[in-house]
Amino acid sequence: MSLSADQKVEKSVSSWITLLLAISCGVIAANLYYAQPLVGPISSAIGLSAETAGLVVTLTQIGYGIGLLFIVPLGDILENRKLVVASLLFTAVALTIAPVVKNAALFLIASLFIGVGSVAAQVLVPYAAHLSPDASRGRAVGNVMSGLLLGIMLARPVSSLVADLLGWHAVFFLSAATIFVLALLLAKALPARKPLLNVQYPTLMSSMWHLLRTTPILRRRAIYHACVFGTFSLFWTTVPLLLSSPAFHFSQKEIALFALVGVSGAVAAPVAGRLADKGWIRPATGLALAIVIISILLPLMIQGGSTAAVATLAVAAILLDMGVSANLVLGQRVIFSLGAEFRSRLNGLYMAIFFLGGAIGSALGGWAYALGGWNAALWIGIAFPIIAMIYYTTEKN
Known part of the structure; x- marks a missing residue:
């Protein structure tokens, strides 16, 4: 054969x-x-x-x-x-x-x-x-x-x-x-x-809208990740502003070192992939969304420029990156299982949609921080994964 x-x-x-x-x-x-x-x-x-x-x-x-x-x-x-x-x-x-x-x-x-x-x-x-x-x-x-x-x-x-x-x-x-x-x-x-x-390129491109319209799981996974990536972009756009403010007085090198803390969150990606292979995509998705919500709740609970506040921000950064990494891989595992012949188009649509969510989060974060400070940005940031979690509850087994 x-x-x-x-x-x-x-x-x-x-x-x-x-x-x-x-x-x-x-x-x-x-x-x-x-x-x-x-x-x-x-x-x-x-x-x-x-x-x-x-x-x-x-x-x-x-x-x-x-x-x-x-x-x-x-x-x-x-x-x-x-x-x-x-x-x-x-x-x-x-x-x-x-x-x-x-x-x-x-x-x-x-x-x-x-x-x-x-x-x-x-x-x-x-x-x-x-x-x-x-x-x-x-x-x-x-x-x-x-x-x-x-x-x-x-x-x-x-x-x-x-x-x-x-x-x-x-x-x-x-x-x-x-x-x-x-x-x-x-x-x-x-x-x-x-x-x-x-097929010819024009035919390929015209099929993109058809795929988006006829693939509900693609839309669902893209919306989940647009929400959490919006929070991710908002956090990493505004946290350098907070750390360099009079509350913390971080230098550029110290801000760079803080950013390295979140790197450990990437370990969640291969773990999420293994959970997906075991058929645990739905519960793992709920866990990933919950971790993102918790990551924004923590800095809302502890304020100020104390050592405890810095430690809380570091834990929040790790948890946020873990939740976002896991949810991204779970979404791609789902859409890549739909068919080899259109994987690239599905991935392009998936990435473009959640990338738009990231752009919105980044823009709203900068705007909210300028007008209302760190807390205002956090409240907007936590709204995104909560919306995703509410939508998640409508997913059928």
């Missing part, structure tokens, strides 16, 4: 390939967040006003959203390895251009392109699902997502420390070199995977 393309790839899976995919996703996803703690010096260098400085990060995120909707779905019709390598080479060029240009408009265009190319990580995640048999798919996706989440969480402190030592330009140059080397390594190491689906 002949094997399909996906079955052949599954037979070639190995633990070191999974590790390579996890590291690759982390390295790629970090590009979205390197600039976040560097907005001030970058804006000064390229002539952006304080009112428009946020565009440095926003344009990268917009580019990523564009890539999720228009590039990631290509994983269902194009050979995955070539698509990833081409995206990475494109990203390396954009990363090289960004620190060289002196004009604000050109820098922002380069930032947009960095976001577009960085969706290579979201081509690799369903690729990891293709590599794995159904019985261990959750574990494989969880392991790869733990790498991606570590990249996201480490990006801010790493860029702060590198910029402090070598200047902000070095962050982009070093990332460009790393991405270029990664592209060469993946081109050599990854097995090829040519999808069996043979």
